[in-house]
Amino acid sequence: MTTKRFSIGYALLLKKQKSFIQASLVNLAKERGIDLIKIDTEKPLVNQGPFDCVLHKLYGEEWRKQLREYLVCNPSAIVIDFPDAIERLHNRISMLDVVSEIQEVKRDECHESHETATFGVPKQIVIYEPEKLKNAEAWGEGLILKFPVIAKPLVADGSAKSHKMLLIFSSEGFESLKSPTVVQEFVNHGGVIFKVYVVGKYVKCVKRKSLPDITEEKLGGLRGCLSFSQVSNMTLDERNDERYYEMLDLEDAAMPPMSLIINIASGLRKAMKLHLFNFDVIRDTKVGNRYLVIDINYFPGYAKMPGYESVMTDFFWDVLNKKEARSFNCKNESMKLVDNNNGGCGGPEKV
Ligand SMILES: O=P(O)(O)O[C@@H]1[C@@H](OP(=O)(O)O)[C@H](OP(=O)(O)O)[C@H](O)[C@H](OP(=O)(O)O)[C@H]1OP(=O)(O)O
Ligand SMILES: Nc1ncnc2c1ncn2[C@@H]1O[C@H](COP(=O)(O)OP(=O)(O)O)[C@@H](O)[C@H]1O
Ligand SMILES: [Mg+2]
Numbered sequence: 001m002t003t004k005r006f007s008i009g010y011a012l013l014l015k016k017q018k019s020f021i022q023a024s025l026v027n028l029a030k031e032r033g034i035d036l037i038k039i040d041t042e043k044p045l046v047n048q049g050p051f052d053c054v055l056h057k058l059y060g061e062e063w064r065k066q067l068r069e070y071l072v073c074n075p076s077a078i079v080i081d082f083p084d085a086i087e088r089l090h091n092r093i094s095m096l097d098v099v100s101e102i103q104e105v106k107r108d109e110c111h112e113s114h115e116t117a118t119f120g121v122p123k124q125i126v127i128y129e130p131e132k133l134k135n136a137e138a139w140g141e142g143l144i145l146k147f148p149v150i151a152k153p154l155v156a157d158g159s160a161k162s163h164k165m166l167l168i169f170s171s172e173g174f175e176s177l178k179s180p181t182v183v184q185e186f187v188n189h190g191g192v193i194f195k196v197y198v199v200g201k202y203v204k205c206v207k208r209k210s211l212p213d214i215t216e217e218k219l220g221g222l223r224g225c226l227s228f229s230q231v232s233n234m235t236l237d238e239r240n241d242e243r244y245y246e247m248l249d250l251e252d253a254a255m256p257p258m259s260l261i262i263n264i265a266s267g268l269r270k271a272m273k274l275h276l277f278n279f280d281v282i283r284d285t286k287v288g289n290r291y292l293v294i295d296i297n298y299f300p301g302y303a304k305m306p307g308y309e310s311v312m313t314d315f316f317w318d319v320l321n322k323k324e325a326r327s328f329n330c331k332n333e334s335m336k337l338v339d340n341n342n343g344g345c346g347g348p349e350k351v
């Protein structure tokens, strides 16, 4: 008896292909009857496949259009995940709004189960026109945040620029701001962040190094700002400023309560209608049992997750065998099939 084989087409940037599409993953998936096939982004998607499922981390209107057309021509295909759902993660305000949305529900649930740990997001504001802030006094008047603060580009589109942050110690630091920025209160968190990887219903929490705490005393001696980027991915050599990237022992840091992490993960997954994401959490050391979500990333670096091959293969299998189907049911609606006037469902490209 031959068992049915499935095909998953993947559309990823080269960097992502290199890290994610490793032989160990391809082989394990193959053993389970799933072929991972590279989509040629130079050619129309409708002329490729057919794929049972499309996995992607590409953006832009042209790509959305291609996915829409693909679903019109292949109505039984599954797209992981829908661009409209991913979109909210490209803005650091809408990204964290979802945490506040799930907070109410989860607070009630936690109350019932007598959990004491709470979660939320740091205090933050958005500045659309930083040039208007050049006058330091103007900043002082409207200040609702306490120094130090972190300035993060409002747009989180995966570009190197969108990861460039400023740690601001005093109002002079605002002079460096140029594009629309989210200004967030820096929360002392013991120099450790928790990265929570979500793959459908699977949740894995790992520890990573972060920025060290800034005491009132330390802050007193600091003016202006310090720029940094992707601190949790930094190598030792890159942590060359000893004032900030001092040595930390990750081993010593206690993990957050897993029940809380699972609660947040499932709340986010359902509210965002996304299957593949991770989020960064810090523990407010001043409060102790308060956790703050600071970042949510679509389709993050899963290859850094121990045993990622089997986690991903199990997820693909569930999706293809429709165990995850309920969450994909409304795909036509969320893809907003505006292009009903579809004349071009050709087969594979003819040469
Ligand atoms: O490349 P990696 O493995 O460091 O993964 C990046 C993620 O690192 P993480 O898994 O959270 O440690 C990274 O997470 P952070 O934003 O650094 O927390 C992003 O998800 C990044 O994608 P993008 O640049 O935002 O599109 C991810 O980059 P891409 O792999 O998507 O390019
Ligand atoms: N509010 C905050 N308080 C303390 N540290 C923070 C805060 N926000 C971000 N960080 C630190 O800055 C790093 C980068 O910020 P993040 O929002 O995760 O941006 P990115 O999308 O580039 O990962 C975090 O991993 C953490 O080390
Ligand atoms: Mg992050």
Ligand SMILES: [Mg+2]
Residues within 6 Å of the ligand: 156, 295, 296, 297
């Ligand atoms: Mg991020």
